[in-house]
Structure formats: structure tokens, C-alpha cells
Amino acid sequence: MGRPGSGKSVLSAFLMTQARRAGARIFVFDYRLGMEMAVRANGGRYASLNAGQPTGLNPLWTETDARGTAWLSDWLTTLLYRADKPLTPAQTNRIQEVVRQNAQAANPALRNWRDFASLFVSTDDSGDLHQRLLEWTEEGRYGWIFGQTLEDTFSLEGDVVGFDLTGILDSEAEKERMAVLSYLFRRVEREIEDRRPTIIVIDEAWKALDNAYFAERLSNWLVTARKQNTVAVMMTQYASQLERTRTGKTIVEAVPTQILLPNIRAHAADYAMLNLYEKELDVLLNTGSDSRLALIRDDQGSIVVDADLSALGPNLTILGGMEKGEALVGADYRDRPDFWRLS
Structure with a gap:
């Protein structure tokens, strides 16, 4: 959890990449192409689902x-x-x-x-x-x-699969969001039945959780996910965003580990639903984002860690992707599987 530019996407991409060393399978529900470059750098498949355009789903x-x-x-x-x-x-x-x-x-x-x-x-x-x-x-x-396809052509094959859902998550038509999100998640749900260690990353999770059908089933699924060797990583800016969703409180209670990045622009009320201690709030509200510290909380307590990834050098820019990433590796990186090899 952290404001835009705080590094939550980069940190998630780093942890995702480290998990690949142990053979974990990754599914990324992305927003605004934030993790596309990281997905592709890990040899993954990436597709965009755009509102009003055929999806290949059936x-x-x-x-x-x-x-x-x-x-x-x-x-x-x-x-x-x-x-x-x-x-x-x-x-x-x-x-x-x-x-x-x-x-x-x-x-x-x-x-x-x-x-x-x-x-x-x-x-x-x-x-x-x-x-x-x-x-x-x-x-x-x-x-x-x-309605535009017979055979379902949307592929989830591969060790790392990402799909950009910006047009879907931003849609004002709740029925459209429900239809796409619930079925995509169903497809993923089928895949993880093989019990292979899997990580599901959901960017801007509060937008997905604002749909009753999807949110209810996700909250139920989180309870049993560990039995299928699967964990979910949900990113959002403020706890208050989750609080406004239908099942945000249930979701927060079902997620055992929280990684919170400092935000000096936030207020204590923004974290109310997390029931933070005074010292935890002090870290989040009075530490600049350039400190690269992160507060990690679980059932055992909390700890402040150094999340500075600058030692990765140019690889950090690749994990971050977007305009800076393209400036480093070239706008044609999608056509070059080894674009991340800079030397």
C-alpha cells in the first residue's frame, strides 16, 4: 500500500522476480501497463483487454x-x-x-x-x-x-502471465467489470488447481473489489488459497479506498501480511481500518518516500525494513517500466525478448 510514485509496483515486481527463482508461477492483473515490462523481462506473456474490443473470452x-x-x-x-x-x-x-x-x-x-x-x-x-x-x-x-469468438482464445499458458485491465477497471458499467473480472479469475482459479506454487498480483485492487460478485468470491477464495499453494498480492494507494468497497474489511482481515510504504501526504484517518499503533502511524506519516523504508505487519507484529533497491542499477528501471523503462531499453522492447540484457 502506497501513494503513486512510492515504489509499490517496483517492489511488487522485484518480489515477483525473486519468486521466479523458486519456480513460482505468476499471474498479474495489471493497471495502466505498470508491470508490463517486468512481466516481459521475466519471459512472460502480456495482453491488454480493452473496453469495447473483442477479448477472446468465452x-x-x-x-x-x-x-x-x-x-x-x-x-x-x-x-x-x-x-x-x-x-x-x-x-x-x-x-x-x-x-x-x-x-x-x-x-x-x-x-x-x-x-x-x-x-x-x-x-x-x-x-x-x-x-x-x-x-x-x-x-x-x-x-x-x-460474443465475438467461439473458442476461448485467451491464453494463460506460461510461467508468467500478465493482462492489462485499465479499460475494464475504469469502466463505469459495473456489469462489464463483473463479467470480465469474474471470468478471468475463474480461469486463473482453474489453473491453480494443480497446486503449483502461484502468486496472483492485483494492481489497484480496490477497483476490482468494488464489484459485489467478484469481491465476495475473492474474499472466500483467499481463505482457501493457501491450500492450493497460492498467495494473492493486492496493491492499492490508501486503506480508505478499500474501506469504501463492499468487502474491503473482510479482505483486509483475510490478508495476513501488509507492506505499507510511507506517505507524508496521508492522514491517520486514511489508515483507520487497519488499526495501526501510534508508532506505526508515525513511521508512515512522518517518513519521506525517498527514505525507501517499508512497514511490514502480520499477526506477530510489525517491523520497519530497508526497501532501497537502488543497488539493482538499471535493472530497477526495467522493473519500473513505463516511460523511464522505454527510454532505457527502447520502445520496441516488446519485439526483443532479451531486451533486459543491457550489457
Whole structure:
């Protein structure tokens, strides 16, 4: 946790890179390309998901086993929810039936949103469910999310995978954020079932947690993640940002370790939900960011550490990426896998 420019992204990138030495797999939910260069320097894959542009995502293609159909039914019930007209029990049952039909389709080519929506035409609800589904087909207002592809082409293969979600996280349409974030996280959730040591990095976590569906499932998942050898690293600027989200308090309680960077522009109230001791607050509020100190807290107490990474030299600039990184390695670094080798 730290204000912009405090070094939280660089510190996270450094810790991520160190974890690779032990063979950890990394997934990065990025914001404003902040960790793109670090991901690529680690030999990773990186893609951007932009609002209004095809994503390559299609849960109708991937969620076809027994657990997948159960998840898809629950997810669709939320996706199609309208406050002014909640789904009836009969409609919920119909969603479950059609999801099973989709999974059992002899021809996989039928697992697209237009054909899926057509299966609701016969539902005895005056066409209500069918109309709701049409919004997600190719020509619907949400069609850019799932309706532009048949086979799910969004790849999570590799040891390090990052995706920029700026356009999604900044979207004012909560339904768009819910649809993309929840399904991406579902894809990651499936990957970590192999129990390989994994780190999930979520930048600007408060933006993701401001969606009820995603936040609720993330908070539940954090409780069991350790059983799957997975940890989540969530970055944000202020504790007060988390406090304003629906499940921020629950998330903070579920995260055993906090790394807090000094912020002389902050106020004690910004950290209220963390229940800091006076000495801890003194470190955060009265230490300049150029000190490169960090306060680490867990269930056993807290300690101040030296987080100065300047000894990394130009590699520190690469971990930070962005304009300074491009000035160092060149704007064409994406086309040069070994761009980080400066000598």
C-alpha cells in the first residue's frame, strides 16, 4: 500500500522476480501497463483487454464439465440479474437446463452466445431471458466481451502471465467489470488447481473489489488459497479506498501480511481500518518516500525494513517500466525478448 510514485509496483515486481527463482508461477492483473515490462523481462506473456474490443473470452466454451456447469449457472444468474425485475425460480431452473444442453452439445461450434441465446426462445417468460441474453451476443451492447469468438482464445499458458485491465477497471458499467473480472479469475482459479506454487498480483485492487460478485468470491477464495499453494498480492494507494468497497474489511482481515510504504501526504484517518499503533502511524506519516523504508505487519507484529533497491542499477528501471523503462531499453522492447540484457 502506497501513494503513486512510492515504489509499490517496483517492489511488487522485484518480489515477483525473486519468486521466479523458486519456480513460482505468476499471474498479474495489471493497471495502466505498470508491470508490463517486468512481466516481459521475466519471459512472460502480456495482453491488454480493452473496453469495447473483442477479448477472446468465452465461458460457454470452457465451462463444460460438472463443476464448470455449476459455476456457469450461478455466474449467469448474476450476469442476467436486473434489480427492477429479478429472475423467477423457473427462469433460474431454465438457465441450469440450457447450460447443461450447452455442455452436452455434440457440435462444439454451437457453444457461442447467439446459439445459446436461441435456446431460451421457448422459455415461458414472454421472451424475457432471451432478450437479456441477446445483450451478450455479437451485436448486443455487451457483445464485445464474449460474443465475438467461439473458442476461448485467451491464453494463460506460461510461467508468467500478465493482462492489462485499465479499460475494464475504469469502466463505469459495473456489469462489464463483473463479467470480465469474474471470468478471468475463474480461469486463473482453474489453473491453480494443480497446486503449483502461484502468486496472483492485483494492481489497484480496490477497483476490482468494488464489484459485489467478484469481491465476495475473492474474499472466500483467499481463505482457501493457501491450500492450493497460492498467495494473492493486492496493491492499492490508501486503506480508505478499500474501506469504501463492499468487502474491503473482510479482505483486509483475510490478508495476513501488509507492506505499507510511507506517505507524508496521508492522514491517520486514511489508515483507520487497519488499526495501526501510534508508532506505526508515525513511521508512515512522518517518513519521506525517498527514505525507501517499508512497514511490514502480520499477526506477530510489525517491523520497519530497508526497501532501497537502488543497488539493482538499471535493472530497477526495467522493473519500473513505463516511460523511464522505454527510454532505457527502447520502445520496441516488446519485439526483443532479451531486451533486459543491457550489457
